[in-house]
Amino acid sequence: EVQLLQSGGALAQPGGSLRLSCAASGFTFSNYAMNWVRQSPGKGLEWVSTIASRGDTTYYADSVKGRFTISRDNSNETLYLQMSSLRPEDTAVYFCAKDRNELAVAGTSLGSWGQGTLVTVSS
Amino acid sequence: DIQMTQSPSTLSASVGDRVTITCRASQSINRWLAWYQQKPGKAPELLIYKASTLEGGVPSRFSGSGSGTEFTLTISNLQPDDFATYYCHKYNNYPGLFGQGTKVEIK
Numbered sequence: 623e624v625q626l627l628q629s630g631g632a633l634a635q636p637g638g639s640l641r642l643s644c645a646a647s648g649f650t651f652s653n654y655a656m657n658w659v660r661q662s663p664g665k666g667l668e669w670v671s672t673i674a675s676r677g678d679t680t681y682y683a684d685s686v687k688g689r690f691t692i693s694r695d696n697s698n699e700t701l702y703l704q705m706s707s708l709r710p711e712d713t714a715v716y717f718c719a720k721d722r723n724e725l726a727v728a729g730t731s732l733g734s735w736g737q738g739t740l741v742t743v744s745s
Numbered sequence: 746d747i748q749m750t751q752s753p754s755t756l757s758a759s760v761g762d763r764v765t766i767t768c769r770a771s772q773s774i775n776r777w778l779a780w781y782q783q784k785p786g787k788a789p790e791l792l793i794y795k796a797s798t799l800e801g802g803v804p805s806r807f808s809g810s811g812s813g814t815e816f817t818l819t820i821s822n823l824q825p826d827d828f829a830t831y832y833c834h835k836y837n838n839y840p841g842l843f844g845q846g847t848k849v850e851i852k
Contacts, residue, residue: 657841659789667781667789667832669841681839717788722800729836731779733800735788 624648624734626718631739634708638743644701644718644736651699652676655721657732658692658703660714660741670716671703675725686712708743715740747771751833751844757852758823766818766847768833773813777837780809780818783846784829792831793818823849 630642644656658670671692672681680692691704701718715738722733748771758764768778776796781789791800793809796816806821820827828851833844 659843666846667783667834667843669834669843672839672841683840722791722794729777729838729841731791731794731834731836732781732789733791735790738788 626736628736628739631741633742638708639706642703642716646699652696653724656701657719659717662714710743713743749842749844755848757850759852762823763821766831768816768844770814774835774837776812778816779834781832782829
């Protein structure tokens, strides 16, 4: 069974930093691109970032480019999102999500999701 | 960048109804569209990918159609468990983009 267990959400100060983690199990982690999607309180879903299966290619939404860094540790089957220069508008529940398709060349639908972790940016 | 427009934003329906949600892309995305269901406090769940392919375990009352720029999600014989928010998602390239969501409420 695919499991994505998230951690790291917390209250952070504007301008501060935070690192989110997503521990994967139940599938061959190194064969799947992974994603972060966020949801501001009461709002819709926003794609944040994607990292290729080998970690050699990354993509970011314009809203986080230059401030957030996605990375992965395939040996420990863990996905990360390093968030810096945080802004109040980054306040959201952050979900990690696994590509549906193995070794996909391009984007795929998101087949499995973590439980979400809340990041609050406030002074 | 491509824009995704989902409608309606809210839909009131009764158990047993047939409901349709529409998602429009500002330019062609072929069939690279997925639909998700999200319940309050929970992560989204994949219902349909490649516009019309049902994810394993999803009831057959859910169906998707469309290609290019216009897509629909239809729920036939609405069940109590179906009252939730639904999102479309285009994934042909990056950035990925979700529709604004449609909340299906009990009439």
